[in-house]
Amino acid sequence: MMIDGIDERLLGALADGLPLTPHPYADVGNWLGLSEGQVLSRLRRLVSGGVIKRFGVIVRHRELGYVANAMVVWDIPDQLVSGLAHKAIGFECVTLCYERPRSLPDWPYNLFCMIHGKSRETVLKQIEELNKETGLQYWPSEVLFSGKCFKQKGARYHAAPEIEPESVPELALGVA
Amino acid sequence: MTVQLSKNEERILNDFQRDFPLEPRPYERMAGNLGITEEELLEILGDLKKRNVVSRIGPVVKPQSIGASTLAAMFVPKKRLSKVAEIVSGFDAVNHNYEREHRLNLWFVVTAADGAGVQAVLEKIEEQTGLTVISLPLLTSFHIDLGFELK
Numbered sequence: 001m002m003i004d005g006i007d008e009r010l011l012g013a014l015a016d017g018l019p020l021t022p023h024p025y026a027d028v029g030n031w032l033g034l035s036e037g038q039v040l041s042r043l044r045r046l047v048s049g050g051v052i053k054r055f056g057v058i059v060r061h062r063e064l065g066y067v068a069n070a071m072v073v074w075d076i077p078d079q080l081v082s083g084l085a086h087k088a089i090g091f092e093c094v095t096l097c098y099e100r101p102r103s104l105p106d107w108p109y110n111l112f113c114m115i116h117g118k119s120r121e122t123v124l125k126q127i128e129e130l131n132k133e134t135g136l137q138y139w140p141s142e143v144l145f146s147g148k149c150f151k152q153k154g155a156r157y158h159a160a161p162e163i164e165p166e167s168v169p170e171l172a173l174g175v176a
Numbered sequence: 177m178t179v180q181l182s183k184n185e186e187r188i189l190n191d192f193q194r195d196f197p198l199e200p201r202p203y204e205r206m207a208g209n210l211g212i213t214e215e216e217l218l219e220i221l222g223d224l225k226k227r228n229v230v231s232r233i234g235p236v237v238k239p240q241s242i243g244a245s246t247l248a249a250m251f252v253p254k255k256r257l258s259k260v261a262e263i264v265s266g267f268d269a270v271n272h273n274y275e276r277e278h279r280l281n282l283w284f285v286v287t288a289a290d291g292a293g294v295q296a297v298l299e300k301i302e303e304q305t306g307l308t309v310i311s312l313p314l315l316t317s318f319h320i321d322l323g324f325e326l327k
Binding site: 003007008011014015016017018020021022023024025026036040043044046047050051052053054055056057058059060063064065071081082085086088089096097098099100101103106107110142144145146147148149150151152153 | 179181188189192193194195196198199200201202203204214218221222225227228229230231232233234235236237238241242243247249251261262264265270271272273274275276277278280281283284289310311312313314315316317318
């Protein structure tokens with residue numbers, strides 16, 4: 001779908017989240033010179049057009065005890081990626097699944113899955129199951145658990161300093 | 177350091193990760209669903225934010241649908257990790273930045289208006305840290321992020 005500069009500014013204004021006020025969309029509209037109705041209709045359009053994947057409460061799962069976050073990566077022949085990825089996303093534990101380019105010689109992997117759990121053991125067990133049941137086990141793979149989180153906040157796509165409130169730090173299920 | 181959640185907090189976190197009301201009084205609607213007042217709900221949400229359980233309420237934008245972004249990684253000598261991470265986090269274009277247990281030990285997402293903007297940030301990071309940045313931009317996303325179910 002087509003998005004314009006106003007959509008971009010609107011998403012930029014929401015990078016730190018919707019204000020916790022009784023009329024939050026009207027307040028966001030005030031920052032941008034839009035009416036409440038315009039803000040809402042643009043957001044609905046962005047949701048139905050797929051630009052916004054979801055709109056809602058964004059949870060920092062680490063704080064809730066989901067401290068084991070693994071990025072599992074495989075080196076798979078390019079033509080097999082789509083088929084294997086579609087098998088992988090059938091697993092409930094896989095929260096995100098991406099194809100990315102290799103960066104040789106340092107990085108030979110092209111399929112990425114994110115798995116979150118309350119303990120390393122649980123996550124490793126889920127990975128083992130995923131590997132076995134999909135056939136992913138036949139390809140070179142590594143598991144990268146996350147360590148310290150230095151920064152987490154909403155993405156900024158548009159520089160609009162006059163409307164940006166304080167920035168907020170988290171890990172993610174977010175964009176990556 | 178697991179936080180304790182009340183029943184209402186748990187419902188807020190589980191039920192509103194997507195399909196948040198896009199209507200003039202969204203919090204009033206949420207509160208109605210939970211059987212509490214809007215004022216009580218706003219207080220709970222403010223508190224969840226303060227306790228760092230909730231990052232924000234807002235959109236998760238589909239990667240590459242607006243602007244450009246990449247997942248970047250660096251090999252950072254262990255001793256320099258926190259210093260280098262601080263430099264990287266200092267860029268407004270960097271949203272997630274975290275350590276991973278690997279030789280490539282610092283991972284972050286860079287987002288900008290376009291590819292040239294992303295490239296410029298990566299170059300500045302290389303310049304300021306003297307380290308090489310590997311860039312792994314998204315090719316295909318196979319999964320729709322439906323939020324995160326608390327169990």
